[in-house]
Amino acid sequence: MNNTQAIYAESRGWLPEPTLRRLPWYLAYVVMLRRDDVEYVSSRGIADAIGVDASQIAKDLSHLGVRGKTRIGYEVAALERELRDFLGFSSGHNAVIAGVGSLGGALIQDRGLQRYGLNIVAGIDTNPNLVGTRAGGIVIFGYESLRELIDEHDITIGIVAVPASQAQETADRLIDAGIRAIWNFTPFRIRVPEGIVITNTSIYSHLAVMYNRLDSQSRTKE
Amino acid sequence: MNNTQAIYAESRGWLPEPTLRRLPWYLAYVVMLRRDDVEYVSSRGIADAIGVDASQIAKDLSHLGVRGKTRIGYEVAALERELRDFLGFSSGHNAVIAGVGSLGGALIQDRGLQRYGLNIVAGIDTNPNLVGTRAGGIVIFGYESLRELIDEHDITIGIVAVPASQAQETADRLIDAGIRAIWNFTPFRIRVPEGIVITNTSIYSHLAVMYNRLDSQSRTKE
Numbered sequence: 001m002n003n004t005q006a007i008y009a010e011s012r013g014w015l016p017e018p019t020l021r022r023l024p025w026y027l028a029y030v031v032m033l034r035r036d037d038v039e040y041v042s043s044r045g046i047a048d049a050i051g052v053d054a055s056q057i058a059k060d061l062s063h064l065g066v067r068g069k070t071r072i073g074y075e076v077a078a079l080e081r082e083l084r085d086f087l088g089f090s091s092g093h094n095a096v097i098a099g100v101g102s103l104g105g106a107l108i109q110d111r112g113l114q115r116y117g118l119n120i121v122a123g124i125d126t127n128p129n130l131v132g133t134r135a136g137g138i139v140i141f142g143y144e145s146l147r148e149l150i151d152e153h154d155i156t157i158g159i160v161a162v163p164a165s166q167a168q169e170t171a172d173r174l175i176d177a178g179i180r181a182i183w184n185f186t187p188f189r190i191r192v193p194e195g196i197v198i199t200n201t202s203i204y205s206h207l208a209v210m211y212n213r214l215d216s217q218s219r220t221k222e
Numbered sequence: 223m224n225n226t227q228a229i230y231a232e233s234r235g236w237l238p239e240p241t242l243r244r245l246p247w248y249l250a251y252v253v254m255l256r257r258d259d260v261e262y263v264s265s266r267g268i269a270d271a272i273g274v275d276a277s278q279i280a281k282d283l284s285h286l287g288v289r290g291k292t293r294i295g296y297e298v299a300a301l302e303r304e305l306r307d308f309l310g311f312s313s314g315h316n317a318v319i320a321g322v323g324s325l326g327g328a329l330i331q332d333r334g335l336q337r338y339g340l341n342i343v344a345g346i347d348t349n350p351n352l353v354g355t356r357a358g359g360i361v362i363f364g365y366e367s368l369r370e371l372i373d374e375h376d377i378t379i380g381i382v383a384v385p386a387s388q389a390q391e392t393a394d395r396l397i398d399a400g401i402r403a404i405w406n407f408t409p410f411r412i413r414v415p416e417g418i419v420i421t422n423t424s425i426y427s428h429l430a431v432m433y434n435r436l437d438s439q440s441r442t443k444e
Contacts, residue, residue, distance in 0.1 A: 088433030211310030
């Protein structure tokens with residue numbers, strides 16, 4: 001994306017990924033401050049706590065339209081609220097989860113997702129023995145129910161937690177049925193048509209990075 | 223890191239993060255091919271399937287020391303084995319998990335981690351009521367047992383799955399006790415001393431990116 005495109009995109013509320021990844025760090029820190037009954041925090045104070053440059057923090061927060069007061073800083077409670085709203089954590093986004101095996105079953109049980117605005121309203125599985133049963137409080141359906149589920153519950157997000165070999169096919173089916181964003185938890189690189197949002201949380205590729213850094217440091221010490 | 227530093231780092235087996243994140247995509251694809259009894263694959267074939275440039279794939283795979291044969295390509299079974307070994311997925315890395323609440327409990331149950339070389343051998347929790355109980359087959363200990371556990375089981379990795387407000391303190395305790403890599407699942411930005419590996423899997427910041435892209439696309443359509 002060039003500069004003109006970036007400015008146009010920002011006018012529609014689109015923000016660069018690095019900014020969107022830093023904002024939750026600030027939120028996590030101000031939640032701590034609020035619990036400790038701290039009333040105000042400066043960008044310098046956030047900077048010292050989490051190791052991000054103060055001017056970067058001020059710039060990131062300017063996207064939210066919040067301004068710190070000179071010599072006082074940001075009001076902690078207001079900043080927490082603004083960050084939560086801006087990041088979409090205070091509004092509900094309905095999701096369906098495809099694959100309720102090991103990882104999918106685990107994700108359903110993570111209550112943290114709900115606190116960050118994600119409601120997993122139904123599970124989808126190809127295994128006919130699972131259809132009609134419940135996992136972590138949600139009902140599992142077959143793929144033939146997908147379109148109806150999406151319409152009925154206004155579902156925009158499809159979580160892909162199937163084996164990697166079924167990832168692309170699963171995403172295609174979700175998109176065909178009306179899903180607008182794919183959250184891919186498999187190591188497979190899913191391809192989506194233009195206009196569909198794809199987010200990869202590749203837990204196992206993070207392991208690869210961690211192992212490499214550990215090995216490489218062991219060799220440095222030798 | 224400048225170019226000289228990068229070359230020096232690579233001599234110790236250090237690889238850039240983008241490369242380490244692409245390699246698991248190739249692995250996921252060759253696992254599919256092997257299951258379908260395909261014997262050879264070219265970098266062009268991988269490129270078409272997962273949407274990465276063929277020359278990039280050939281360059282990435284050259285780090286492993288595997289070379290494709292002209293007009294035939296890579297042997298699928300050998301490539302799978304090489305990728306698994308190179309990424310550290312075929313050797314065991316012992317880990318302790320701090321925090322066995324909602325997300326921690328879910329991670330323990332994800333059998334996928336074991337297949338990617340991670341053995342979670344024990345849980346650690348501050349809650350005295352949990353100490354001595356089991357979660358997902360592993361025993362939960364108090365922090366006073368940490369040093370002994372690490373020595374006894376040769377544990378290098380500490381998974382941080384506590385509430386964000388306790389993330390930094392938890393990481394400090396793990397590092398004090400001898401942990402060499404922190405895998406942070408909280409939204410808090412943990413700071414570690416030099417020489418300690420830190421890997422962040424911030425599930426909730428991925429949600430923020432996804433929500434932003436969805437909203438921004440809705441506005442484009444208006």
